[in-house]
Amino acid sequence: MxxxxxxxxxxxxxxxxxxxxxxxxxxxxxxxxxxxxxxxxxxxxxxxxxxxxxxxxxxxxxxxxxxxxxxxxxxxxxxxxxxxxxxxxxxxxxxxxxxxxxxxxxxxxxxxxxxxxxxxxxxxxxxxxxxxxxxxxxxxxxxxxxxxxxxxxxxxxxxxxQVNQATYDMKKEALSIVKGTLENEVDPYRVKDVSTIDGQIPHGKECVIEAEKSGYIQLVDFITMIEETQKDDIVIRLEYTIGDYVFASTPIATYWKKGENEIDERTYHSLFSIGRRQTEVQDIEFSINKLVEVAIRSLGNYDPKTATNALYQLGEVLASISRGAIFSNYLMDESNNLRVILQDRDFNHYLYNGFGYIRHYAKDNVIVSTEILNVLDLMAKSLSTRDYKAVWEFGVFTARGFDDLFLFKLDYQQFYRALYDLAVTTKHEKEYEEFLEKGKR
Structure with a gap:
């Protein structure tokens, strides 16, 4: 342990x-x-x-x-x-x-x-x-x-x-995991420019490491893994990520050898912690899902204020991920040699896991959907410009299908004002006009 x-x-x-x-x-x-x-x-x-x-x-x-x-x-x-x-x-x-x-x-x-x-x-x-x-x-x-x-x-x-205090504590927990897992543990080893590792991405004969037992992947020791792959002169690719459920004998990693040297796979087994339940040690998505669950349950209990509070706490976590994370699935050692290939995760992935379920359960609720657009706009003001497109597209997906659900003129005004603010923040005013034109047809 x-x-x-x-x-x-x-x-x-x-x-x-x-x-x-x-x-x-x-x-x-x-x-x-x-x-x-x-x-x-x-x-x-x-x-x-x-x-x-x-x-x-x-x-x-x-x-x-x-x-x-x-x-x-x-x-x-x-x-x-x-x-x-x-x-x-x-x-x-x-x-x-x-x-x-x-x-x-x-x-x-x-x-x-x-x-x-x-x-x-x-x-x-x-x-x-x-x-x-x-x-x-x-x-x-x-x-x-x-x-x-x-x-x-x-x-x-x-x-x-008080639910506000509970969601605030959940947000703090999620932010600490973002800082500990992404920013401090993984990001220092990420390849920022893929062109620097041209020719290092392996092809050819693969060797497989299988899971020793069934359960959730709770923890992966990335730093030790990079050190071990450097010693063995191999490149390893993780087939699953933290929070995924695997069965015994499921291939959890694939590696490529550059020579005929023998690899002790037991060393790499010890770098994966597999247990019966998900934990918050490294699992960012699990912490995000707590806030998502509060928002969805609040909608089911006809408590839109609590759902809105959870949305804003969730937005702050996602904004922190966008500002601090480097979305690259390649990790290199101190000599700039490719060593670990991760599962592909970008901001779209976290955005969907955060707001996708809430958007689904709030699809008939114009007021909560308007709040989702407001949160997206507030997020966009502090996001990396790299993720503007992802936020705008999510806002458009949220806006589709609401033409028949506006009971009052004020609903329409508030909803599209929030969408326009998002378009301005993410610099998609032209796409906003095109979206309105399509809606009129």
Missing amino acids: SKRELAYTIQSNLWFTPVIYVFFSFLLVAVALTADFKYELGSHMRSIFAVDYDLTQALVSTLTAATLTLTTFTFNLILVVFTTFSGQFSPRMLKNFIASKATQRVLGIFTASFFYMLLSFLFLNKRMAQYYFAVPVLAALMAALAVGTFIFFINHAVAWL
């Missing part, structure tokens, strides 16, 4: 952070019991601060049950609410909430508080100490911390339950 996979697994699992907090609660119990049993801290305190055994036992036993009840009640209530919420918008929202640092730290504090109370209650002994100080004081402080954390958690959950 790579460092990125390990970090993702730790973040997406609910048990890791609470285990750390419980470990610190054990240390705290050890410190408190040592202070009261070995050093008899309670006997050396003034009477106003010393707590006798009966009161300490009553306090700790009460707080043990109260802390467990508070923890159980809080997370049971939240999971019920989020199950309903995720059913309305996206089932992946629940996972994002559970994986958030705030949620994990809250559960860690609750769990640590309970274990502190439980262990303190277990080791209380009247024969070893008549008066206590550290155990009851720390128990009271832990209980106060748990109550404060409860208030914070309710505020955190209420804020997170």
Whole structure:
């Protein structure tokens, strides 16, 4: 498991952070019991601060049950609410909430508080100490911390339950993947000018690397792959990309050897991580699909405002891809030798995966389709000029077939004003006039 996979697994699992907090609660119990049993801290305190055994036992036993009840009640209530919420918008929202640092730290504090109370209650002994100080004081402080954390958690959950906040978090996650996968990991090795590798694109006898098991391609270690292909002096072509589902024995890569040297295919198998589900570690399209799913579910629930918000968040992600990515499917090594051939992905591909499904489900909704054109226009203002044509053509496809759906004159005006703004931004005014002429015929 790579460092990125390990970090993702730790973040997406609910048990890791609470285990750390419980470990610190054990240390705290050890410190408190040592202070009261070995050093008899309670006997050396003034009477106003010393707590006798009966009161300490009553306090700790009460707080043990109260802390467990508070923890159980809080997370049971939240999971019920989020199950309903995720059913309305996206089932992946629940996972994002559970994986958030705030949620994990809250559960860690609750769990640590309970274990502190439980262990303190277990080791209380009247024969070893008549008066206590550290155990009851720390128990009271832990209980106060748990109550404060409860208030914070309710505020955190209420804020997170707002759909705008959820879509904003999804957008941030997608932008981080764009930066990590495209801009930092792959783009430095992309061939910017294909003419520089003329004659290096291989032909002839091919060797195939087959998948060892079925599942989704979750991660590909591109940097190590370039280093290995340089050592073996081969060119490798990936037959599938991250997020694709493959069967066992499916050819996932093809390579060409320049000599008779033997290639250890197990090395290249280890560079592919295949699992039962898609993950967000490198899969940009999977993160985009979360926002798409929210928009589509919102349309189905007659909530156009939420759908519009998801559209704008999605537009920002796509604009970031256009500005930062180099759309070339050739990767080279430090010596400018072709080493890896990727699946062809351009801005059209991401644009369709982002807005294509939404356009399909909003085809009878003039208002939402107008918002799609507005988002495309806003995107075009910050896109690379290379992608103007793709955005304009998508806008035209969105506009087709709406002549019979305008209920009011204002619908017509708003829709074609948005299309005209898009034409101006992408410098397709002439094509806009031609589109209107065709519509009149």
